[in-house]
Amino acid sequence: MSATIEYWFDFVSPYAYIAAQSIEALAAKYGRSVEWKPVLLGAVFKNTGSMPLTMRPPVMSDYFKHDFQRSARFAKLPFVLPDPFPINTQNTARVCLWMQQVAPQRVGEFVRSVTRAYFSAPAAINDAAWLSAHVQAMGLDGAAAAAACDDPIFKDQLKQACEQAVAQGVFGAPWIVIDGEAFWGNDRLPQVEAWLANGGF
């Protein structure tokens, strides 16, 4: 049994935003920590020919937009669908990977605050300037964060993370792995908790 659980996500995913707010506390309740795994859903979706939920036929995308709101409300979280949506989040992900090096114990806080900002009000979470200011406000080195956006080290780490995601069968977000058992979706949190509590079911 590993002490960590994997949390694969894209900063642009509404359901990953919702689950991200509680996953670390849930893991801690059962003596686990979270290994945050930012990826780009665009890269992941290519493997299965999947489309973002809001780009599906109107009857579906309308339902999902409504369900994003309702699922956030159910979790007592704010939700405003960003415009434009979806966006690329490669810089956001790279700064997250940078933070895993310089302040690993702050990554959960970073993921929660960035996604919450993105789904609460207009926030250019993929802009280096926005990321720099956000990281600075966390009391960390904003200039170094901005630099991470163009750093080949983090570009390469993100590319490898996307490849690893595809290789291990990740096809959506959030994607939670507990001791090899994969759960897809915010709506699987009750099963995730039962799995953590009982070591499977």
Add this chain to the structure above:
Amino acid sequence: MSATIEYWFDFVSPYAYIAAQSIEALAAKYGRSVEWKPVLLGAVFKNTGSMPLTMRPPVMSDYFKHDFQRSARFAKLPFVLPDPFPINTQNTARVCLWMQQVAPQRVGEFVRSVTRAYFSAPAAINDAAWLSAHVQAMGLDGAAAAAACDDPIFKDQLKQACEQAVAQGVFGAPWIVIDGEAFWGNDRLPQVEAWLANGGF
């Protein structure tokens, strides 16, 4: 506020099987009854270009087959993926519509027992002979049930139900509607219960 909630489903849907086992008790807890709405997902899927979960790319279909099992286990229900799967269920649906006329108070029991039979062991739930025997075992008129499979009245009712499903935006199963609010999926039952308990949230 209506005294009923709509439960749109196909007898072939694993997640609709799981939710069907508890939806009537859940509704009753909040003073509601269930309006069972059998449809054919094949007809519904055409509207959005959707594919059965088990016919998607292997990485997805493998996940779903595993999740069917796990979600059933989580609900303390048996689950064996039928072979072949999926199948057409037009006769099963027509007998369900017939039962709504002759024994409306038994429809929930019919849905629960037929889906449970289908997902527990080999059971030809779309065969008139199987349906006849199953209905007979319920103490109802098995021969009349078999006749309903070819009765233009129930053929037409099912066709209209599929058209109505598409017209009101149903694109998957189970699809639960409470006072106009639509919830898709067995995994939305916690939200369904909160909605029933509070008249929305």
